[in-house]
Amino acid sequence: MRGLSYTIADSADAAVAQFAEAGGAARYIAGGTNLYDLMKLGIERPVHLIDVSRIEGLDAIETEGDVLRFGSRALMADVARAPVVRDEYPVLAESLLKAASQQLRNMATVGGNLLQRTRCMYFRNGAGASSTVGVYPCNKREPGSGCAAIDGLDRTQAVLGTSDACTAVAPGDWPVALTALDAVIEIFGPEGTRNVPIADFYRLPGDTPHREFNLDPGELVTAITVRKTPAGRASTYHKIRDRESYAFALASAAVAVEMEGESVRAARIALGGVATMPWRASTAERAVTGSALTPELALEAGQAAFAEARPGRQNAFKTDLGARVVADALMIAAQRRA
Ligand SMILES: Cc1cc2nc3c(=O)[nH]c(=O)nc-3n(C[C@H](O)[C@H](O)[C@H](O)COP(=O)(O)OP(=O)(O)OC[C@H]3O[C@@H](n4cnc5c(N)ncnc54)[C@H](O)[C@@H]3O)c2cc1C
Numbered sequence: 001m002r003g004l005s006y007t008i009a010d011s012a013d014a015a016v017a018q019f020a021e022a023g024g025a026a027r028y029i030a031g032g033t034n035l036y037d038l039m040k041l042g043i044e045r046p047v048h049l050i051d052v053s054r055i056e057g058l059d060a061i062e063t064e065g066d067v068l069r070f071g072s073r074a075l076m077a078d079v080a081r082a083p084v085v086r087d088e089y090p091v092l093a094e095s096l097l098k099a100a101s102q103q104l105r106n107m108a109t110v111g112g113n114l115l116q117r118t119r120c121m122y123f124r125n126g127a128g129a130s131s132t133v134g135v136y137p138c139n140k141r142e143p144g145s146g147c148a149a150i151d152g153l154d155r156t157q158a159v160l161g162t163s164d165a166c167t168a169v170a171p172g173d174w175p176v177a178l179t180a181l182d183a184v185i186e187i188f189g190p191e192g193t194r195n196v197p198i199a200d201f202y203r204l205p206g207d208t209p210h211r212e213f214n215l216d217p218g219e220l221v222t223a224i225t226v227r228k229t230p231a232g233r234a235s236t237y238h239k240i241r242d243r244e245s246y247a248f249a250l251a252s253a254a255v256a257v258e259m260e261g262e263s264v265r266a267a268r269i270a271l272g273g274v275a276t277m278p279w280r281a282s283t284a285e286r287a288v289t290g291s292a293l294t295p296e297l298a299l300e301a302g303q304a305a306f307a308e309a310r311p312g313r314q315n316a317f318k319t320d321l322g323a324r325v326v327a328d329a330l331m332i333a334a335q336r337r338a
Contacts (some may be wrong), residue, residue, distance in 0.1 A: 002045070002047070003047065004046070004047060004048070004049065005022075005047065005048045005049070006048070006049045006050075006051065007048070007049075007050055007051065008050075008051045008054055009050050009051065009052055009054075009055055010054065010055060010056060011055060011056065012055060012058070012188045012220055012222055015028065015050055015052050015055065015220050016188065016189060016190055016218060016219075016220060018050045019050055019217075019218040019220075020190065020218060022047075022048040022050070024217060025045075025046055025047040025048065026046060026047070026048040026049070026050055026218075027044065027046040027048075027049055027050070028049075028050050028051075028052045028220060029049045029050065029051050029052065029053070030051075030052055030053045030072070030073055030108075030109040030111060030112040031053065031075070031104075031107040031108040031109050031112050032107070033100075033104050033107050033108045033112070034108075034112060034115075034116040034117065035049075035112075038117060038124075041124060043117075043123070043124065043141055052072075052073060052220065053073050053109065054073075055073060057071060058071040058072055058073040058074075058111075058222060058223070059071050059073050059074045059075070059078070060074065061074050061078065061079055061082045061084075061085075063084055066227060066228045067225050067226070067227055067228065068084065068085075068089070068225065068226045068227075068228065069223055069224075069225050070110050070223060070224045070225075070226075071111075071222070071223050072109060072110065072111025072112075072186075072220075072221045072222050072223055072224065073109045073111060074109060074110050074111075075105065075106060075107070075108065075109060075110075076096045076099065076100070076104075076105040076108050076109065076110055076113060076174070077096075077102065077105040077106045079092070079093075079096055079110050080092075080093045080096035080097050080105065081093075087233075088228075088232050088233055089181075089226070089232045089233070089235065090233070090235050090236055090237075090336065091177045091180060091181070091232075091235035091236055091237050091254050091255070091256055091333075092174075092177050092178075092181070092226070092237075094177075094236060094237035094239075095173040095174045095176060095177035095237040095239075095254060096110075096173070096174055098173055098237060098239045098245075098252075099113070099172070099173040099174065100246065101245070101246050110174060110224060111221040111222075111224070113172050113174045113175070114172065114174070114175055114178075114185065114201070114213075114221060114224070115213060115215070115221070116171055116172055117140075117171070117212070118140065118168040118169060118170065118171055118212075119156075119169070119171045119248050120138070120140070120149060120156075120157065120167075120168035120169065121149075121153070121156075122136045122137075122138050122147070122148040122149045122152060123138045123140050123141050123168055136148040136152075139165045139166050139205075139209045139210065140166055140168055140205070140209040140210050140212075141210070143208070143209075143210045147164075147165055147166055147167065149166075149167050149168065150164070150167060150312070153314065154167060154312035154313060154314050154315050155314040155315050156169065156248075156250065156315070157169060157312060157315050158170075158274060158275050158276045158315075159274050159275070159306070159309040159310060159311045159312075159315055159316075159318050159319055159322075160271070160274055160275035160276070160279055160306070160308065160309055160310075161204050161205070161275045161276035161277055161279060162205070162276055162310055163204070163205045163206050163207065163209070163276075164207075165205055165206070165207050165208075165209050166205035166209030166276065167205075167276070167312065168205070168209065168276060169248075169273060169274070169275065169276065170202065170272070170275060170276055170277045170278055171248055172272070172278070173237065173239060173249060173252060173272055175198065175202070175272075175278040176237070176252060176253075176254045176270045176271065176272035176278045176279075177237050177254040177270070178198050178224060178226065178278070179198050179199065179254065179270040179278040179279070179280055180235075180254035180255065180256055180268040180269060180270035180280070181226045181227075181229065181232075181254075181256065181268065182197065182198065182199070182226075182227065182268075183197075183198045183224050183225065183226045184196065184197055184198065184224070184225045184226075185197075185198060185201045185221060185223075185224055186221070186222045186223040186224070186225065187215065187219050187220065187221055187222065188219070188220045188222045189216060189218055189219035189220065190218060193222070195225075196214060198278070199280065200214060201213060201214055201215070202214075202277035202278060203277065204276060204277060205276050209276075212277075229256065229258075229268075230258050231256035231257055231258045231266060231267075231268055232256060233336060233337070234256060234257050234258065234259060234333050234334060234336045234337040235254070235255060235256035235257070235268075235333050235336065236254075236255055236329050236332040236333045236336065237252065237253075237254050237329075238252060238253050238255070238325050238328055238329035238332060239251075239252040239272070239273070239325075240252065240273075240321060240325055241273075248273065249272045249273030250273050250318065250321060251271070251272075251273045251274050251318055251321045251322040251325045252271065252272035252273045252325060253269060253270070253271055253272070253281075253302075253322075253325045253326045253328075253329040254268075254269070254270045254271075254272070254329075255267070255268065255269050255326070255329040255330055255332075255333040256268040256333060257288075257293075257330065257333045257334055257337070259293070259334055259337045262292045262293060263290065263291060263292050263293070264288045264289055264290065264291060264292075264293050264334070265289070265290075266285075266289060267284075267285045267288050267289055267301075267330070268285065269281040269284045269285050269301075269305065269326060269329075269330075271305060271322060271326070273318075273322075274306075274309075274318050274322045281304075281305035281326065283304040283305060283307060284301040284302060284304050284305035284326055285301075286304075287300055287301035287304045288301045288330065293330060293331070293334050295327065295331060298326070298327035298328075298330040298331055299323060299324070299327040301326060301327065301330060302322065302323030302324060302325070302326030302327040302330075303323045305322065305323065305326050306319040306322055306323055309322075
């Protein structure tokens with residue numbers, strides 16, 4: 001049996017100080033729905049947990065001028081049902097409501113959701129709780145050990161952003177919606193506060209797939225901000241999965257559009273379930289901007305989003321499925337314009 005200590009932080013300052021005191025083997029814990037899971041699988045092995053789920057003020061959901069601000073320990077369920085989110089930003093509300101289950105959303109935080117780890121079965125199934133080396137090689141879990149997915153079962157693996165070291169899909173739905181809206185992540189650490197655009201928060205696997213986030217040890221995510229956009233209401237999160245609820249995306253698209261009559265003045269498109277990080281589909285955005293939106297153009301845009309796809313043996317269906325998800329999401333979002 002391994003020892004595990006636990007403290008509760010009542011402020012961001014206290015959390016960062018407790019982390020520094022505990023050294024490298026500490027982890028922050030919020031809802032615990034991902035971290036406890038990974039501890040039981042033997043993938044995460046912290047010796048000290050710092051509970052950040054009670055920090056005063058970090059559960060706030062606020063509007064400050066033209067910015068929406070979500071404290072990192074706000075619950076997924078609370079953010080999804082906040083009137084400003086539900087009524088003005090369907091893409092955000094739907095990305096949360098189509099994730100996990102109601103019970104999980106009542107526990108899980110929007111900050112923890114950003115930092116959840118991949119569901120790649122070789123990452124999760126390779127480590128026994130009592131062993132340090134997994135049965136299956138996984139560069140994300142054991143750097144340098146190899147990637148069992150590349151020559152293994154790859155139906156659910158990524159087709160965009162992959163490398164020779166890793167094809168694991170980024171699992172979260174909420175980060176995809178935040179990527180479409182150019183959210184900013186507020187981070188507090190020993191050096192103070194810094195703000196990181198979400199596009200710079202996630203890392204491509206390259207040859208260091210174990211480094212998934214641009215977050216230093218001991219840094220605490222304190223908030224997520226989204227600048228208000230006229231495209232907010234004309235938006236949707238469209239998610240296709242193996243069953244209609246309680247499943248991760250096979251392919252998803254977060255889309256928000258600004259329309260001028262039947263023409264697209266501006267489009268924001270991000271993809272989930274198909275890439276190694278939340279994926280901005282700029283080529284698809286360019287394909288529809290300035291043109292009248294038809295189902296045919298929407299499908300062309302979807303196909304453009306997958307022009308650089310590198311499918312494996314069993315996941316080539318994701319390029320066609322993903323293109324159709326983008327096309328459907330564009331048409332749904334456009335219908336929601338005021
Ligand atoms: C059965 C099941 C189905 C699921 N389905 C989906 C789904 O369809 N879509 C989806 O998006 N998600 C899904 N999830 C994942 C779920 O949404 C995440 O587990 C949850 O959002 C994580 O939030 P948490 O607060 O519980 O994080 P925790 O488990 O507490 O923490 C997760 C990670 O974030 C770190 N962390 C937490 N808070 C902070 C902070 N403020 N600053 C720095 N680090 C922090 C922790 O150290 C840990 O590494 C599913 C989970 C389960 C168990």
